Amino acid sequence: MRSRWTLFNVMGIPVRADVSVLVLALYVVVTTFPHLDVGLFLTAALLVSIVLHELAHSAVAVAFGGQVRDITLQLLGGCAAITRMPPRPSHEVLMAAAGPVCSLALAALCGVLSEAFPTRYVVGTLGPYELTESAPNLWLSLAAGLNLGLALFNLVPAFPMDGGRILRAALQCLGKGKVAATAIAVAVGRGIAVLWAAVCVLDFVGVRFRAPTEWPEAGQLLFNIVFGSGGILLLLIAYMIWVSGKRELEYVRYEETFNGGWR
Numbered sequence: 001m002r003s004r005w006t007l008f009n010v011m012g013i014p015v016r017a018d019v020s021v022l023v024l025a026l027y028v029v030v031t032t033f034p035h036l037d038v039g040l041f042l043t044a045a046l047l048v049s050i051v052l053h054e055l056a057h058s059a060v061a062v063a064f065g066g067q068v069r070d071i072t073l074q075l076l077g078g079c080a081a082i083t084r085m086p087p088r089p090s091h092e093v094l095m096a097a098a099g100p101v102c103s104l105a106l107a108a109l110c111g112v113l114s115e116a117f118p119t120r121y122v123v124g125t126l127g128p129y130e131l132t133e134s135a136p137n138l139w140l141s142l143a144a145g146l147n148l149g150l151a152l153f154n155l156v157p158a159f160p161m162d163g164g165r166i167l168r169a170a171l172q173c174l175g176k177g178k179v180a181a182t183a184i185a186v187a188v189g190r191g192i193a194v195l196w197a198a199v200c201v202l203d204f205v206g207v208r209f210r211a212p213t214e215w216p217e218a219g220q221l222l223f224n225i226v227f228g229s230g231g232i233l234l235l236l237i238a239y240m241i242w243v244s245g246k247r248e249l250e251y252v253r254y255e256e257t258f259n260g261g262w263r
């Protein structure tokens with residue numbers, strides 16, 4: 001049975017959906033229950049935001065001589081399969097940063113647009129958000145929060161996430177070899193993965209971490225994403241970081257041994 005479907009092509013890159021994206025959709029709908037309209041909107045907004053985030057990575061990769069096979073939407077978000085990386089570390093920094101920068105720009109745009117709909121009738125809350133009857137205002141501020149969350153989460157330096165890729169390429173720019181830089185980035189990423197796994201276990205037994213409400217909103221959001229979400233998805237992401245970081249380190253070592261690595 002097929003488990004991936006091609007949805008459309010952008011810039012010659014096929015955008016595909018893995019069957020596991022249905023689990024992500026179900027997860028969002030269940031966690032926002034009983035606000036079904038909010039759940040469905042968040043699912044759609046999340047998928048569109050992820051595609052735009054991955055397209056930003058892809059566009060910069062292609063511009064600097066990289067090659068992108070496809071973009072796949074899946075349970076843990078999106079993944080641009082970059083079959084050839086831009087050869088220079090400084091270009092890899094830009095490629096890794098492009099996704100979060102795109103998400104930050106979308107967050108800013110949605111945030112500004114939401115201010116254009118000032119009328120708010122609060123009917124309930126969803127996490128830090130007030131659910132209002134003024135639909136455009138509510139949808140836009142949810143989309144802004146979603147993209148801000150995507151940007152901040154991806155900037156956590158947990159290799160092979162964007163922040164970890166930026167860390168590795170920055171270490172290379174500072175003169176470290178590719179293997180050494182990857183080893184450091186993987187070690188940092190694995191430390192964060194262990195921390196996240198511990199947070200999930202503590203959350204499971206009822207210990208919750210929440211940022212103090214007097215912190216700035218972005219600081220609270222970042223803290224709550226990193227230490228407070230505690231869901232099964234965070235545990236899966238921690239596992240993914242643990243496994244794929246090591247796999248990529250082995251690949252870089254192999255490449256260094258047999259090809260002499262990139263100079």
Ligand SMILES: [Zn+2]
Nearest residue numbers: 099100154162
């Ligand atoms: Zn990214």
